[in-house]
Amino acid sequence: MTSHSRRAPRHAAWLAVLLLSAALPARAATPGETIAGAARSVVKIYGAGGVSGLEAYQTGVLVNPTGHVVTVLSTVLDSDIIDCVLDDGRRFAGRLIGADPRREVAVLALEGEELPALPLAADHPRLAPGTRVLALSNLFGVAVGDERVSAQHGVVAAVVPLDARRGAYEAPYRGAVYILDCTTNNPGSPGGALIDWRGRLVGLLGKELRANASGVWLNYALPVDEVAKAYDDIIAGRATAPAAVSTERFDPAALGVILLPDLLDKTPPFIETVRTGSPAAAAGLRADDLLVAVNGRAVPSRMAVQQALGALAVGDPVRVSVVRDGAIVDCDLGPRPAAAGAP
Amino acid sequence: MRAVSVGSECRRKEPRRWVERHRLHAIAVMVAWVVAAPAGADETNVGSPAEIAEAAAVVADAVLAAERERVGIMARAAEAAVAIFAGEAGGGSGVLISPDGYALTNFHVVQPAGLAMKCGLADGRLYDAILVGLDPTGDLAVVKLVGRDDFPWAALADSDDVAVGDPCFAAGNPFLLATDFQPSVSAGIVSGVHRYQFPAGTILEYADCLQVDAAINPGNSGGALFDATGRVIGINGRASFEKRGRVNVGVGYAISANQVRHFLGSLKGGRIVDHATLGATVATAEDGRVVVSDILESSSAYRRGLRYDDEVVALAGRPVRTVNAFKNILGTLPAGWQVPLVFRRGGQQREIEVRLAAVHPQAELAAIVAGEGGPRQRRRPRAPGKPPAPGEEQPPGEGPGAPGPQPQRPEPPSLPEALRGLHEARPGYANYHFNVVERQRVAAAIAAHHRLERPAGPWRLVGRLVDGEAFRIELSDRRGSIDLPTGTTTVDATGELDANPSPPGSGGLLAALLVWRRLLLDGPDPLGRTTYWGAVVAAAPGAAHAAVYADVLEAAVAGVEVRFTVMADGAVAGIDLWMAPDADPCEVRFDAAADRAGNGLPGMFEVRHAGTTFGRFRIDEVVMEAAAETAPAAPADDGGAER
Numbered sequence: 001m002t003s004h005s006r007r008a009p010r011h012a013a014w015l016a017v018l019l020l021s022a023a024l025p026a027r028a029a030t031p032g033e034t035i036a037g038a039a040r041s042v043v044k045i046y047g048a049g050g051v052s053g054l055e056a057y058q059t060g061v062l063v064n065p066t067g068h069v070v071t072v073l074s075t076v077l078d079s080d081i082i083d084c085v086l087d088d089g090r091r092f093a094g095r096l097i098g099a100d101p102r103r104e105v106a107v108l109a110l111e112g113e114e115l116p117a118l119p120l121a122a123d124h125p126r127l128a129p130g131t132r133v134l135a136l137s138n139l140f141g142v143a144v145g146d147e148r149v150s151a152q153h154g155v156v157a158a159v160v161p162l163d164a165r166r167g168a169y170e171a172p173y174r175g176a177v178y179i180l181d182c183t184t185n186n187p188g189s190p191g192g193a194l195i196d197w198r199g200r201l202v203g204l205l206g207k208e209l210r211a212n213a214s215g216v217w218l219n220y221a222l223p224v225d226e227v228a229k230a231y232d233d234i235i236a237g238r239a240t241a242p243a244a245v246s247t248e249r250f251d252p253a254a255l256g257v258i259l260l261p262d263l264l265d266k267t268p269p270f271i272e273t274v275r276t277g278s279p280a281a282a283a284g285l286r287a288d289d290l291l292v293a294v295n296g297r298a299v300p301s302r303m304a305v306q307q308a309l310g311a312l313a314v315g316d317p318v319r320v321s322v323v324r325d326g327a328i329v330d331c332d333l334g335p336r337p338a339a340a341g342a343p
Numbered sequence: 344m345r346a347v348s349v350g351s352e353c354r355r356k357e358p359r360r361w362v363e364r365h366r367l368h369a370i371a372v373m374v375a376w377v378v379a380a381p382a383g384a385d386e387t388n389v390g391s392p393a394e395i396a397e398a399a400a401v402v403a404d405a406v407l408a409a410e411r412e413r414v415g416i417m418a419r420a421a422e423a424a425v426a427i428f429a430g431e432a433g434g435g436s437g438v439l440i441s442p443d444g445y446a447l448t449n450f451h452v453v454q455p456a457g458l459a460m461k462c463g464l465a466d467g468r469l470y471d472a473i474l475v476g477l478d479p480t481g482d483l484a485v486v487k488l489v490g491r492d493d494f495p496w497a498a499l500a501d502s503d504d505v506a507v508g509d510p511c512f513a514a515g516n517p518f519l520l521a522t523d524f525q526p527s528v529s530a531g532i533v534s535g536v537h538r539y540q541f542p543a544g545t546i547l548e549y550a551d552c553l554q555v556d557a558a559i560n561p562g563n564s565g566g567a568l569f570d571a572t573g574r575v576i577g578i579n580g581r582a583s584f585e586k587r588g589r590v591n592v593g594v595g596y597a598i599s600a601n602q603v604r605h606f607l608g609s610l611k612g613g614r615i616v617d618h619a620t621l622g623a624t625v626a627t628a629e630d631g632r633v634v635v636s637d638i639l640e641s642s643s644a645y646r647r648g649l650r651y652d653d654e655v656v657a658l659a660g661r662p663v664r665t666v667n668a669f670k671n672i673l674g675t676l677p678a679g680w681q682v683p684l685v686f687r688r689g690g691q692q693r694e695i696e697v698r699l700a701a702v703h704p705q706a707e708l709a710a711i712v713a714g715e716g717g718p719r720q721r722r723r724p725r726a727p728g729k730p731p732a733p734g735e736e737q738p739p740g741e742g743p744g745a746p747g748p749q750p751q752r753p754e755p756p757s758l759p760e761a762l763r764g765l766h767e768a769r770p771g772y773a774n775y776h777f778n779v780v781e782r783q784r785v786a787a788a789i790a791a792h793h794r795l796e797r798p799a800g801p802w803r804l805v806g807r808l809v810d811g812e813a814f815r816i817e818l819s820d821r822r823g824s825i826d827l828p829t830g831t832t833t834v835d836a837t838g839e840l841d842a843n844p845s846p847p848g849s850g851g852l853l854a855a856l857l858v859w860r861r862l863l864l865d866g867p868d869p870l871g872r873t874t875y876w877g878a879v880v881a882a883a884p885g886a887a888h889a890a891v892y893a894d895v896l897e898a899a900v901a902g903v904e905v906r907f908t909v910m911a912d913g914a915v916a917g918i919d920l921w922m923a924p925d926a927d928p929c930e931v932r933f934d935a936a937a938d939r940a941g942n943g944l945p946g947m948f949e950v951r952h953a954g955t956t957f958g959r960f961r962i963d964e965v966v967m968e969a970a971a972e973t974a975p976a977a978p979a980d981d982g983g984a985e986r
Contacts, residue, residue: 030508031508031509031510031532032506032507032508032509033508034508035507035508036507036508039507089631089664089665127391128391128392128393129392130391130392130395131391131392139583139594140583140585140594142535142538142540142554142583142594143535143538144665144667145664145665145667146664146665147535147537147538147665147667148507148535149535150534150535150554150556150594151507151508151532151533151534151535151556152531152532152534152556152593153531153532153556182556182593183556183587183591183592183593183594184593186583186585186592186593186594187585217587
């Protein structure tokens with residue numbers, strides 16, 4: 001066996017494909033060009049943290065030339081000084097101008113002009129599972145100064161509602177996210193850019209979260225249309241309050257469901273009675289039904305039911321699954337009320 | 344943040360290969376996408392399954408051909424992958440880089456294995472391998488597989504050509520899965536280049552390394568990172584781990600092929616090599632400049648004029664814009680190399696040549712290689728006060744199966760039959776046997792190039808300095824003399840040479856030329872303690888892969904230290920002679936291209952000392968007398984020299 005290494009020209013595979021694409025309207029940028037173009041808009045953010053497993057750094061994306069940076073709302077931003085370092089090494093002081101606590105998106109302002117921005121496409125269609133994407137982030141803080149953030153490649157594995165926790169804490173967002181097949185969500189990654197292979201911003205890398213169902217660490221991104229909505233709300237001043245999101249318990253009595261008294265550590269959520277004329281009665285729930293899921297999330301105990309309902313925003317649709325005579329029955333209870341009803 | 348080495352591991356076995364296969368399919372999709380992208384309508388999600396299906400229908404043959412080619416490249420590259428087994432101490436990966444069995448791996452893979460190890464190849468056979476050279480600081484090692492002279496191998500690429508986004512793949516032995524020696528292949532893209540990863544204490548520093556999202560797991564350590572054409576761009580050895588446990592999180596690091604190239608000569612020469620320090624530290628000033636924050640007065644840089652607060656602009660031909668960049672450049676250079684440094688002071692820019700000192704005292708390096716706490720110590724050294732990272736621990740390697748041999752020990756009786764005679768213990772060396780091998784190779788090249796033999800009379804070198812003044816040099820076994828416009832000086836060649844740095848200002852030119860004559864006539868071995876030192880860049884025409892490396896022989900002769908730079912054809916290209924340690928050497932640089940006398944000797948040479956040029960000598964005539972010095976002068980026996 002002799003050296004085979006010089007037989008094939010560099011990127012032979014790419015070359016073959018590019019030659020064949022000559023008849024097509026435009027030449028595709030190489031992955032390197034796509035990454036280099038988009039990475040100019042990715043910002044390394046340094047703020048508070050560095051203790052008890054909380055990183056003091058994350059990532060953000062410049063979304064307009066006058067210096068608005070979208071990032072993930074986190075403890076990193078709990079700092080008077082938020083350092084933002086651009087791809088070319090320029091350093092700016094970031095000013096937190098607002099946050100959407102439900103989507104956990106924050107906007108920082110940098111004092112700059114003609115900065116390289118990736119547009120936030122509010123009308124971008126949701127990516128289909130199987131779509132190839134690239135993730136650009138300040139993972140592990142390995143890039144400093146004018147060093148480029150890290151690039152990873154992957155595929156959108158699923159588009160599903162987020163159902164996750166970080167440690168003991170809930171993630172308030174329950175909307176759709178892109179689940180990715182690569183490990184994009186590392187320390188420092190939150191707020192990183194998810195781009196398609198044309199370099200367009202299609203999502204924002206989320207926090208490090210674990211799936212409620214399986215406990216595995218999630219690799220996910222918030223779709224760009226949700227990021228755009230959060231950005232618009234923040235700029236319009238609509239999203240500075242925690243938007244009636246509560247991680248506290250919510251008694252299902254407000255929906256007409258009276259559960260068995262909470263006598264044990266994990267009292268199973270059997271329905272004792274259903275109040276007549278209530279949303280629960282209208283949805284067809286009955287006494288002795290066992291609640292097993294609220295909005296797709298397993299509820300093994302009475303406490304879990306209250307927590308699952310408490311995690312929903314006011315107005316979010318409430319769908320429950322119950323076991324009745326050995327079969328699972330799904331019921332739609334309508335929008336979640338604003339406050340707990342009568343006990 | 345933690346990045347830890349991922350080498351020796353782990354008896355836990357998991358069915359992970361399907362993951363690698365899955366990634367192969369992902370490549371097919373990636374190739375398909377490039378075709379699809381231009382055709383895709385804007386309202387379609389780029390790279391969506393529908394778009395790929397549409398594109399594949401148009402150019403399926405080309406895609407399939409590209410895919411077949413890629414699978415073929417991976418299969419051929421995998422043939423060069425080595426599964427290293429170190430018994431109870433774990434194991435890792437390696438890659439063959441020459442048909443005679445030299446393979447690269449990580450220091451932290453072979454350190455617990457000791458002198459001998461078993462290596463499996465994709466052909467399904469198990470080979471004996473012996474330790475050759477170690478670089479504890481750079482986490483590199485060279486081993487040699489035995490039993491064939493036609494091993495499959497892979498060539499080193501120029502890793503400075505690697506760009507973010509380039510496809511790449513790793514072939515190795517993750518989780519020590521390869522019980523049938525078939526390497527696992529994982530593909531990805533290059534995530535970052537010129538990364539700096541802090542060392543564990545003073546060793547295992549990853550400077551100027553490549554970052555990839557190809558899966559790098561425990562056991563992949565020491566294996567190759569290949570580019571899309573199957574050339575080696577790096578040696579995988581490290582990954583960032585965090586709360587998810589000691590498995591890949593898409594952040595692996597590889598030692599660059601160009602750094603490997605810098606150290607390869609010394610490693611093949613059986614040495615325990617050290618990395619370089621400038622003798623100065625740098626820091627970022629408030630205005631962003633990289634300035635000298637501390638400097639040793641004993642350093643070469645200080646002697647050449649570098650001072651506290653000077654701005655470092657470039658090192659070894661590469662720009663220094665951040666402290667990381669400085670560490671990246673320095674971290675890839677071997678101790679003892681001479682490199683240019685550009686600095687700025689008060690608006691004025693200066694370029695100096697600095698000699699890089701060693702990071703570690705040799706005894707310290709030997710202790711690290713031996714495992715710090717004694718020969719049974721199996722764990723990697725860790726910086727004092729640095730908490731152990733999750734999963735950073737290596738299997739302790741206890742038990743009766745643990746290999747006994749250590750690099751510093753004499754050849755143990757347990758050395759397999761196939762490796763007998765391939766080891767010689769000597770302090771400072773991982774395996775001195777290979778130093779002898781390299782020294783004999785260089786000696787043969789010198790002899791073949793010059794074809795000079797004893798008996799030999801005096802040599803007379805007559806010519807002119809570049810400014811036109813005449814010179815005349817006479818070298819014999821008894822004495823050396825030089826006539827210069829500034830006067831005549833003489834050195835007694837029969838005694839110690841360190842007392843006479845003649846002619847004045849040269850740092851010892853006559854001594855250097857006398858030792859040079861002895862080398863050409865007698866070969867390196869009779870000079871004194873002659874060893875193979877390693878390789879240096881003799882010419883760097885831009886690209887690193889095109890750099891011309893020259894061998895360096897080191898000798899201690901009559902009180903002086905000498906290093907000869909020898910080109911691949913055996914031509915001696917340079918002499919560096921130290922009258923005393925830590926002094927500035929006399930540097931002689933021969934221009935082999937200007938061989939006017941036609942006898943294998945150079946036609947021109949330049950002499951430098953202490954940062955200034957002493958003189959440039961044009962040789963018009965070389966006379967080599969054949970008779971003994973005591974005999975009357977006879978006609979020069981050119982035939983003898985040319986034979």
